[in-house]
Amino acid sequence: MQMYDLPDIHGHFGPYGGVYVAETLMAALDELKREYEAARHDPDFQEEFRHELRHYVGRPSPIYHARRWSKLLGGAQIYLKREDLNHTGAHKINNTIGQALLARRMGKKRVIAETGAGQHGVASATVAARYGMECVVYMGSEDIKRQSPNVYRMKLLGATVVGVESGSKTLKDALNEAMRDWVTNVESTFYILGTAAGPHPYPMLVRDFQSIIGEESKVQMAEMLGRQPDAVIACVGGGSNAIGIFYPYIPVEGVRLIGVEAGGRGIASGQHAAPLSAGTPGVLHGFRSYLMQDANGQIIETHSVSAGLDYPGVGPEHSWLKDAGRAEYVSINDDEALTAFHNLCRYEGIIPALESSHALAHAAKIAPTMDKDKILLVNLSGRGDKDINTVARLSGIEI
Amino acid sequence: MSRIASVFATLKTQGRKALIPFITAGDPAPDKTVPLMHALVAGGADIIELGVPFSDPMADGPTIQRASERALKYGVGLHDVLAMVAEFRLINTATPVVLMGYANPIEAMGWDRFCSEAASAGLDGVLTVDYPPEESAEFAAKCAAAGLDNIYLLAPTTPDARIEAITRLAHGFVYYVSLKGVTGAANLDLAEVAAKVGAIRARAGLPVGVGFGIRDGETARLVANVADAVVIGSRIVQEIENSSPDKAAENVQNFVAGVRAALDK
Numbered sequence: 001m002q003m004y005d006l007p008d009i010h011g012h013f014g015p016y017g018g019v020y021v022a023e024t025l026m027a028a029l030d031e032l033k034r035e036y037e038a039a040r041h042d043p044d045f046q047e048e049f050r051h052e053l054r055h056y057v058g059r060p061s062p063i064y065h066a067r068r069w070s071k072l073l074g075g076a077q078i079y080l081k082r083e084d085l086n087h088t089g090a091h092k093i094n095n096t097i098g099q100a101l102l103a104r105r106m107g108k109k110r111v112i113a114e115t116g117a118g119q120h121g122v123a124s125a126t127v128a129a130r131y132g133m134e135c136v137v138y139m140g141s142e143d144i145k146r147q148s149p150n151v152y153r154m155k156l157l158g159a160t161v162v163g164v165e166s167g168s169k170t171l172k173d174a175l176n177e178a179m180r181d182w183v184t185n186v187e188s189t190f191y192i193l194g195t196a197a198g199p200h201p202y203p204m205l206v207r208d209f210q211s212i213i214g215e216e217s218k219v220q221m222a223e224m225l226g227r228q229p230d231a232v233i234a235c236v237g238g239g240s241n242a243i244g245i246f247y248p249y250i251p252v253e254g255v256r257l258i259g260v261e262a263g264g265r266g267i268a269s270g271q272h273a274a275p276l277s278a279g280t281p282g283v284l285h286g287f288r289s290y291l292m293q294d295a296n297g298q299i300i301e302t303h304s305v306s307a308g309l310d311y312p313g314v315g316p317e318h319s320w321l322k323d324a325g326r327a328e329y330v331s332i333n334d335d336e337a338l339t340a341f342h343n344l345c346r347y348e349g350i351i352p353a354l355e356s357s358h359a360l361a362h363a364a365k366i367a368p369t370m371d372k373d374k375i376l377l378v379n380l381s382g383r384g385d386k387d388i389n390t391v392a393r394l395s396g397i398e399i
Numbered sequence: 400m401s402r403i404a405s406v407f408a409t410l411k412t413q414g415r416k417a418l419i420p421f422i423t424a425g426d427p428a429p430d431k432t433v434p435l436m437h438a439l440v441a442g443g444a445d446i447i448e449l450g451v452p453f454s455d456p457m458a459d460g461p462t463i464q465r466a467s468e469r470a471l472k473y474g475v476g477l478h479d480v481l482a483m484v485a486e487f488r489l490i491n492t493a494t495p496v497v498l499m500g501y502a503n504p505i506e507a508m509g510w511d512r513f514c515s516e517a518a519s520a521g522l523d524g525v526l527t528v529d530y531p532p533e534e535s536a537e538f539a540a541k542c543a544a545a546g547l548d549n550i551y552l553l554a555p556t557t558p559d560a561r562i563e564a565i566t567r568l569a570h571g572f573v574y575y576v577s578l579k580g581v582t583g584a585a586n587l588d589l590a591e592v593a594a595k596v597g598a599i600r601a602r603a604g605l606p607v608g609v610g611f612g613i614r615d616g617e618t619a620r621l622v623a624n625v626a627d628a629v630v631i632g633s634r635i636v637q638e639i640e641n642s643s644p645d646k647a648a649e650n651v652q653n654f655v656a657g658v659r660a661a662l663d664k
Contacts, residue, residue: 010533020502020529022458024554024579026561166464172455179457184580186556283502283529284455296476297507298454 004250011200016316019199021286028186033201035106052097057087060216069347076370078363080380081217090382091213091241092123096192098209100127103190110134113192114178116143116171117308118150119382120194125159135159138177142169143307150386168301171311175285195238196315199286203315210244217377218248229377231256235358237308239315241381250326259318260362262304263331273302275314276322276329289319305334306354336361353382402495402523403548403571406445407606416623416662418443419608420655421632423450424480425470427644432483438648440494442655451480451500458528460583462633477504481520488521495523497550502529510538514545524548524571532568552576553599566603572628573603577611583633587612593625616661623662
């Protein structure tokens with residue numbers, strides 16, 4: 001593959017990405033672009049970022065061979081990149097530390113964030129407490145119901161959680177509301193966007209902060225096995241954990257990259273959150289990418305058992321990787337994800353996030369079709385403690 | 400000369416300022432939109448801004464969000480909105496109509512198809528909130544070829560060099576967003592608006608309209624002292640929201656007439 005150096009200076013990944021925002025935000029995005037460009041080449045910034053990842057987050061996260069589960073499946077060996085062991089329990093903190101350091105560098109004392117499952121909200125509230133910033137988190141009222149433990153965690157950390165009642169009351173509406181806050185308070189406020197989406201430079205900077213996942217994986221796989229995996233598998237909502245583990249592997253030949261979208265009740269049912277599998281390109285939330293939309297260009301309501309994947313768009317770089325044929329995108333339904341969730345609990349003693357369970361389920365689907373010496377590396381992007389109420393309810397159990 | 404340019408030229412000779420009310424197409428129901436447009440003109444509108452309903456109106460406050468939701472209950476899409484413009488043109492061939500909306504409905508229709516259908520419907524201009532000039536050069540060229548004015552936004556945060564660059568690309572008029580925030584917010588700083596609009600007028604060879612946060616005739620009059628046009632949106636949508644569907648046109652006409660009188664004082 002030829003050298004990969006996207007996005008271009010305008011934030012485009014081929015026809016995707018870009019800066020589709022109201023004029024009021026253009027100056028703020030220009031400022032962010034300049035500041036990030038400087039920070040990127042500033043050894044002190046990079047050193048502080050790495051230091052925080054090591055001492056505050058607990059990186060590097062280990063890679064673990066899920067030996068029992070692999071044996072049971074009877075095919076390829078499944079390895080897990082343990083982002084669930086990070087401080088706050090998911091990969092989201094890698095990005096919020098990077099953005100909070102940028103906010104501090106830019107002199108912003110107030111940060112805002114959107115959240116779906118609550119993981120990014122918690123990670124934002126955490127860094128706001130860590131660096132002494134005011135934090136407001138927008139969360140759809142439907143998600144507040146589904147993820148009440150995370151709502152309380154954010155409050156414990158000193159954040160204000162604002163319920164969003166508009167639209168489908170989920171992640172996309174929280175993002176709309178965060179954008180509205182930002183446009184109103186643009187001079188005092190830094191918007192900590194939670195996924196590798198939104199207007200340029202967000203998709204690039206979130207990817208760069210999350211790339212630590214793939215960078216570590218390359219070193220760890222070489223040390224552990226003397227080789228790289230045959231496939232890297234990650235769940236894709238907005239796509240930040242996936243791009244974080246994929247990006248360093250893009251130029252590595254022989255490594256398949258597989259993104260797993262939320263198939264909900266099945267692609268054919270229309271009740272899913274899989275724009276790469278069943279959507280068309282369009283413009284939403286400041287960027288061009290595959291979207292779930294109707295013939296009039298209205299955004300369709302999505303469904304997934306996992307609040308963190310319940311989003312009608314996807315980061316623009318994934319759209320590009322799909323069209324370019326460098327990554328493959330598949331979908332996993334709610335019930336398949338739940339089965340993988342239970343199996344990882346029972347066979348490996350790890351409670352995975354429902355989001356990550358989609359990636360696990362796809363690994364479980366393809367492993368039996370592969371030889372025993374093949375290697376699958378799954379990004380276990382978060383832990384599932386936050387999901388136990390949802391899983392219990394779906395199993396008909398009161399807790 | 401485009402319909403928009405000739406309206407501004409006429410007003411200039413009369414020493415008057417343009418009044419540009421906004422309504423969302425399909426609110427409160429699709430069959431009310433064209434009568435509402437005629438009511439706006441009867442009340443004294445010079446140009447009509449017609450909102451295209453969108454599921455995710457990121458730049459709009461709660462009032463216009465609700466208007467979009469009411470219209471979307473009827474499934475009102477861009478095709479329907481253009482059909483409303485065409486129906487309005489059966490009676491009114493003088494008042495310019497500008498669509499205001501978001502990129503995705505236009506993307507879904509396709510640029511070529513949008514431009515040709517809009518031109519044959521008798522549309523005059525299009526303002527796409529999330530198409531900054533950086534992302535819309537090709538679309539703007541297609542609009543120009545179809546005789547549609549591309550209306551760009553300028554904001555309190557827009558630096559001077561960028562104001563110059565944008566006004567060079569603009570047609571019809573430029574729209575200054577008078578506050579940092581969403582539509583319907585209420586913290587307009589008149590002194591700040593006057594300073595910024597002055598700077599824009601010094602650079603723009605085009606009329607300057609001001610909108611966001613203008614809620615009554617008195618504010619409209621003060622803004623019109625420094626601008627060429629005043630845009631009122633949320634306050635009119637509120638009038639529709641608070642009226643029974645059959646009374647909406649009458650109430651909107653009365654409200655617009657009140658603003659018109661204040662502007663012409």
